[in-house]
Amino acid sequence: GQNIDQPTEMTATEGAIVQINCTYQTSGFNGLFWYQQHAGEAPTFLSYNVLDGLEEKGRFSSFLSRSKGYSYLLLKELQMKDSASYLCAVRDPPYNNNDMRFGAGTRLTVKP
Amino acid sequence: ETGVTQTPRHLVMGMTNKKSLKCEQHLGHNAMYWYKQSAKKPLELMFVYSLEERVENNSVPSRFSPECPNSSHLFLHLHTLQPEDSALYLCASSQDRVGNTEAFFGQGTRLTVV
Numbered sequence: 010g011q012n013i014d015q016p017t018e019m020t021a022t023e024g025a026i027v028q029i030n031c032t033y034q035t036s037g038f039n040g041l042f043w044y045q046q047h048a049g050e051a052p053t054f055l056s057y058n059v060l061d062g063l064e065e066k067g068r069f070s071s072f073l074s075r076s077k078g079y080s081y082l083l084l085k086e087l088q089m090k091d092s093a094s095y096l097c098a099v100r101d102p103p104y105n106n107n108d109m110r111f112g113a114g115t116r117l118t119v120k121p
Numbered sequence: 122e123t124g125v126t127q128t129p130r131h132l133v134m135g136m137t138n139k140k141s142l143k144c145e146q147h148l149g150h151n152a153m154y155w156y157k158q159s160a161k162k163p164l165e166l167m168f169v170y171s172l173e174e175r176v177e178n179n180s181v182p183s184r185f186s187p188e189c190p191n192s193s194h195l196f197l198h199l200h201t202l203q204p205e206d207s208a209l210y211l212c213a214s215s216q217d218r219v220g221n222t223e224a225f226f227g228q229g230t231r232l233t234v235v
Contacts, residue, residue, distance in 0.1 A: 013163065039220045051125070051211070051226040052164075059220060096164065100220055106176060107218050108154075111164035 011035050011104070013112035015097050020118045021087055029082045029115045031097030039100040039107060043071055043082045046094045046114065055082070055095075084117075092119045124148045127212050127227035134202065135235055142197040142230045144212030151217050153195045154224065155187060158209040170195060171218060202234045 013033045021027040033041070040059040044052040058064055058073035058080060070083040084091055094114040101110050125146045134140050146153065155167040169176040170189040184206075186198040195212055209231050213224040 017161065042223060044226075049228075051228045053226070054223040057221050057223060098164075107220075108166055108169060108176075109224065110166075113161055113163045 011101070011110060013097055013099055013110055015095075015112040015115045017113070018116045018118070020120060021084075023087055023089060023119055023121050025087050026083065026085050027087060027117065029084070029095050029097075029117065031080045031082075031112055033078050033080070033097070033099050033110075033112075035099050035101040035110060036104065037102035038075060039102050041071075041073055041080050042098040042100075042109065043080075044096040044098065046096060048093070052096055087119050089119050089121070092117060125212055125214055125225050125227035127210075127230055129230055130228065131231045131233075133233045133235060134199070136202060136204075138202075139198070139200040141199065142210055142212075142232075144195040144197075144227055146193055146212075146214040146225070148214060148225060149216075150214035150225070151192065152215045153189060153192075154213040154215075155185075155195065155197050156211040156213060156226075158211055158229070164211070168197075169218075199232075202232075204234050207232055207234045 015031050043055040046052040056071035063072045068085045073080045094116045096114045097112040098109040128143045152171045157165040167181050168187040184201050188196040209229045211229045212227040215222045215224045
């Protein structure tokens with residue numbers, strides 16, 4: 010079947026580093042996205058990976074291993090405002106002609 | 122502000138009512154989407170319009186009916202809904218549907234069916 014799995018909840022401390030994992034099993038693969046969604050707000054785009062390796066954007070980095078069906082989002086120097094849900098999504102060409110499949114999201118709580 | 126606007130933000134409706142959700146984007150995007158977001162579940166893709174043509178999605182009940190009158194506007198018409206249809210309905214748009222094109226989401230309509 011088609012699965013995109015993420016931990017449901019994570020907690021971390023302000024100033025620390027946290028890694029949010031995503032594993033996927035899809036019929037095809039045409040890129041992986043990470044989105045951030047604050048409560049009551051729209052999901053916003055964070056990163057896109059299509060080749061293996063690490064993409065760094067300021068405090069946020071995203072890693073992809075296509076052979077393992079695995080990605081992670083790394084958040085450094087955590088701030089209170091990073092408390093949000095983080096959604097992993099995969100573009101799956103056989104799915105509705107290349108539309109994105111989403112995981113259920115990981116709710117991250119940053120504590121002082 | 123993502124450039125995608127949804128109205129209303131909140132909607133309470135009875136099971137016999139008919140209502141419509143509206144989505145508007147002025148980003149010049151060619152694809153628009155309706156998603157359903159329920160607690161602790163993945164975003165569920167309901168409908169896709171690409172260049173104003175609908176991509177069929179047979180798993181959505183007929184009590185949900187989309188309409189795309191032009192490339193900037195998307196509607197979701199609702200009638201005889203069930204309480205389990207209560208959820209956050211998100212609209213999104215993207216330049217197209219190729220690999221690295223991200224979707225821009227609206228803030229959603231929080232729908233409660235009573």
